Amino acid sequence: MMAAAGRASLGQAAAWKMLGKRMEGMAPVVWVRCLFTRSRxxxxxxxxxxxxxxxxxxxxxxxxxxxxVTRIKSVVGRPYWEKKIIRxxxxxxxxxxxxxxxxxxxxxxxxxxxxxxxxxxxxxxxGLPTEEEMSDTFLTSKGELVIKRHLKPxxxxxxKS
Numbered sequence: 616m617m618a619a620a621g622r623a624s625l626g627q628a629a630a631w632k633m634l635g636k637r638m639e640g641m642a643p644v645v646w647v648r649c650l651f652t653r654s655r656x657x658x659x660x661x662x663x664x665x666x667x668x669x670x671x672x673x674x675x676x677x678x679x680x681x682x683x684v685t686r687i688k689s690v691v692g693r694p695y696w697e698k699k700i701i702r703x704x705x706x707x708x709x710x711x712x713x714x715x716x717x718x719x720x721x722x723x724x725x726x727x728x729x730x731x732x733x734x735x736x737x738x739x740x741x742g743l744p745t746e747e748e749m750s751d752t753f754l755t756s757k758g759e760l761v762i763k764r765h766l767k768p769x770x771x772x773x774x775k776s
Contacts (some may be wrong), residue, residue, distance in 0.1 A: 670676045678717055679736035683758050688731045700724050701731065712754060 686706040704724065705713045714737065715721050725734060735758035744752050747758045748762050755761055 680717055681723070681737040681739075682715045682717055682725070682755070683731050683735045683737055684715050684725065685710060685733045685735075686731060687733050690731065693731070697728050697731065700728050704728075704733065 622655070659756070684704060684706065686701060686709050689709070690701050701707070704715065713723070724733065738759045739764045740759050744762050748764070751759055751763050751765060753763060
């Protein structure tokens, strides 16, 4: 019991040495939380890298218009800003795909949580569906929007003898 108390005071002493006067008057939980804020992440993390297109596939000259975003990892133990972005994007449940536009404001948020999600382009192998065909469409696991057309019965004509 005494050894555990000694280790706790050692940790506080090291933190006091590192933080100095910033720690005065702060509760232990609060001063630890201020060490891990988003402002301490370098801006280079959020800047685009030239090799991203080759690594993830896609043509920078002809970008797709819609992303299929799926959360594949848990947000438990992740920072509060990542949890907020996941919630704002509608990715509360894992493995539930959501559609988002391919625009800079959405892409910057996706880049912050790219380690928790899978991003795929929406492919339209049969073209854009019409209003009548929207109820007959479904999304495959490969990111294709497939139109499953239902056959309509042929009208039978009367046979005159």
